Amino acid sequence: MTETTDITIRHPDDWHLHLRDGDMLKAVLPFTARRFARAIVMPNLDPPVTTAAAAEAYRDRITAALPADASFTPLMTCYLTDDADAGDIVDGFATGIFTAVKLFPAGATTNSAYGVTDMGKVLGVLERMASAGMPLLVHGEATDPGVDVFDREAVFIDRTLAPLLDRLPGLKVVFEHITTSDAVDFVLSRGDNLAATVTVHHLTINRNALFEAGINPHMYCLPVAKREPHRLALRKAVTSGSVKFFLGTDSAPHALTAKEAACGCAGIFSAPAALEHYAQVFDEENALDHFEAFASLNGPKFYGLAPNEGQITLTKTAGTVPDNVAVKGGGAVKPFLAGQPLEWAVVD
Ligand code: DOR
Numbered sequence: 001m002t003e004t005t006d007i008t009i010r011h012p013d014d015w016h017l018h019l020r021d022g023d024m025l026k027a028v029l030p031f032t033a034r035r036f037a038r039a040i041v042m043p044n045l046d047p048p049v050t051t052a053a054a055a056e057a058y059r060d061r062i063t064a065a066l067p068a069d070a071s072f073t074p075l076m077t078c079y080l081t082d083d084a085d086a087g088d089i090v091d092g093f094a095t096g097i098f099t100a101v102k103l104f105p106a107g108a109t110t111n112s113a114y115g116v117t118d119m120g121k122v123l124g125v126l127e128r129m130a131s132a133g134m135p136l137l138v139h140g141e142a143t144d145p146g147v148d149v150f151d152r153e154a155v156f157i158d159r160t161l162a163p164l165l166d167r168l169p170g171l172k173v174v175f176e177h178i179t180t181s182d183a184v185d186f187v188l189s190r191g192d193n194l195a196a197t198v199t200v201h202h203l204t205i206n207r208n209a210l211f212e213a214g215i216n217p218h219m220y221c222l223p224v225a226k227r228e229p230h231r232l233a234l235r236k237a238v239t240s241g242s243v244k245f246f247l248g249t250d251s252a253p254h255a256l257t258a259k260e261a262a263c264g265c266a267g268i269f270s271a272p273a274a275l276e277h278y279a280q281v282f283d284e285e286n287a288l289d290h291f292e293a294f295a296s297l298n299g300p301k302f303y304g305l306a307p308n309e310g311q312i313t314l315t316k317t318a319g320t321v322p323d324n325v326a327v328k329g330g331g332a333v334k335p336f337l338a339g340q341p342l343e344w345a346v347v348d
């Protein structure tokens with residue numbers, strides 16, 4: 001069999017992305033806009049994006065920060081809080097400002113302090129969303145401090161996600177950035193209204209990466225990477241051709257100084273080479289024939305959107321992940337696998 005050296009697919013989308021704001025937004029956005037036609041933009045700014053008006057203003061700031069030649073559409077999300085305004089949320093969906101709502105259980109991750117403290121408090125909003133066909137995007141980790149950090153996803157399924165889907169069988173849910181075989185099995189066990197995004201870092205590293213030759217803050221994200229059998233289950237799921245899994249980088253930039261600190265924050269900045277790294281995973285699994293479905297077709301299908309019209313070509317050429325990305329004002333942000341070799345490149 002001859003080796004594949006080029007692959008052309010429909011223009012992909014990133015169904016889970018953190019873009020931040022201000023100078024950081026300007027520094028990181030070009031990497032995504034070069035590779036992806038659309039992205040689901042996470043609302044965990046501080047303060048978070050909780051209203052359609054705030055989402056519209058944030059969307060305009062993103063569009064204004066785009067490079068002149070870019071063609072990229074941000075898809076906005078609403079940060080769910082205990083006192084969310086159901087009317088504003090479903091109206092924002094009807095008018096096209098919101099694409100989805102994001103659930104951060106309070107205390108689960110970066111800027112989640114405003115998040116939901118008790119699912120009972122948002123049931124009314126979720127019922128309205130189910131009727132409107134508006135997707136709920138879930139950070140699926142139990143926040144009970146008694147639960148081991150490596151078990152939080154599995155416990156969330158049992159305590160929160162399964163009961164929620166039983167209660168609202170019509171609600172469309174994306175189980176975001178899944179990290180375990182438990183999540184893969186759960187997603188496969190449920191109907192078409194449940195799907196999952198998978199990051200490239202969870203397909204590439206296991207939890208050893210956090211501790212290799214010392215503590216590695218740039219490998220720290222939430223949900224934290226798990227054991228090797230979980231990584232292998234994720235690779236099997238995304239390359240299987242199942243429509244239930246799609247690309248979501250969860251690229252989450254933090255200033256270098258905030259990562260390399262006594263209490264380094266969670267988040268892996270994968271945008272500079274995410275698509276290239278995903279292509280490598282599919283290549284390693286001999287599954288490049290399923291890459292387009294994962295990157296460009298399954299996501300739009302779940303969201304009820306048309307796939308993009310354009311195409312992108314990747315070629316198998318040696319390259320290097322940038323060491324650092326400069327942020328105006330003197331700061332920098334370090335990409336996932338900074339300075340490491342790359343096997344695939346995007347053709348302009
Ligand atoms: O590692 C993470 N970083 N996980 C999240 O859920 C949030 C994200 C961020 O915003 O930095």
Ligand code: ZN
Nearest residue numbers: 016018042250
């Ligand atoms: Zn995220």
